[in-house]
Amino acid sequence: xxxxxxxxxxxxxxxxxxxxxxxxxxxxxxxxxxxxxxxxxxxxxxxxxxxxxxxxxxxxxxxxxxxxxxxxxxxxxxxxxxxxxxxxxxxxxxxxxxxxxxxxxxxxxxxxxxxxxxxxxxxxxxxxxxxxxxxxxxxxxxxxxxxxxxxxxxxxxxxxxxxxxxxxxxxxxxxxxxxxxxxxxxxxxxxxxxxxxxx
Numbered sequence: 001x002x003x004x005x006x007x008x009x010x011x012x013x014x015x016x017x018x019x020x021x022x023x024x025x026x027x028x029x030x031x032x033x034x035x036x037x038x039x040x041x042x043x044x045x046x047x048x049x050x051x052x053x054x055x056x057x058x059x060x061x062x063x064x065x066x067x068x069x070x071x072x073x074x075x076x077x078x079x080x081x082x083x084x085x086x087x088x089x090x091x092x093x094x095x096x097x098x099x100x101x102x103x104x105x106x107x108x109x110x111x112x113x114x115x116x117x118x119x120x121x122x123x124x125x126x127x128x129x130x131x132x133x134x135x136x137x138x139x140x141x142x143x144x145x146x147x148x149x150x151x152x153x154x155x156x157x158x159x160x161x162x163x164x165x166x167x168x169x170x171x172x173x174x175x176x177x178x179x180x181x182x183x184x185x186x187x188x189x190x191x192x193x194x195x196x197x198x199x
Contacts, residue, residue, distance in 0.1 A: 007148065010175035011064060011174075014178065015182070023040075023054075023057070024038050026040060045082055051083065055092060060095070063083050063097055063098065070122050071121055076129050077128035080133065081132050093139050094139050094182065096140070097140060097142045098142075099130050099143065101162060104162045130191065134189075139188045141181050144194065149168050153176065155173065155176075156194050156197065157195055159193050166193070166196075174194060177192075
């Protein structure tokens with residue numbers, strides 16, 4: 001769900017490359033073309049009456065919608081609540097949610113300087129998303145990558161605890177992890193820290 005952004009398109013590519021039938025749901029037609037093999041549905045994810053019909057026939061729902069800003073917003077949490085309600089209504093049991101590895105950062109500089117000055121709104125929104133997902137009866141996995149980058153894929157590592165010096169995760173590696181998780185169901189129901197392998 002959501003296929004017009006950078007991470008969104010990587011997820012679509014990763015799933016399509018493994019032979020999965022991919023349906024992308026977007027609010028407006030994406031500027032960049034999505035692979036021809038992908039069915040694109042238009043729906044506003046803030047409204048269950050629009051979203052539920054667009055999700056018919058889906059086995060697993062990957063929600064990569066975000067606010068795209070450090071300012072106060074509730075785009076991710078609002079669409080998460082609607083998506084989970086729609087999934088339960090039409091019988092989708094598998095759900096992948098996006099969060100951030102920063103939720104577990106406890107370094108003094110980050111906690112007492114960067115969070116109050118820069119990251120407080122986005123951190124609060126990630127927490128709201130996780131609360132909504134954890135309260136669900138769906139088979140969910142929360143993905144917590146470190147800082148995202150468009151660098152080439154290096155292979156991903158995943159763990160239930162933050163990894164030391166795992167500062168960057170390529171979007172391609174996040175997408176590969178999501179594809180792995182949909183196939184393996186290894187981290188259900190858990191929040192997983194992901195990062196790219198260090199060179």
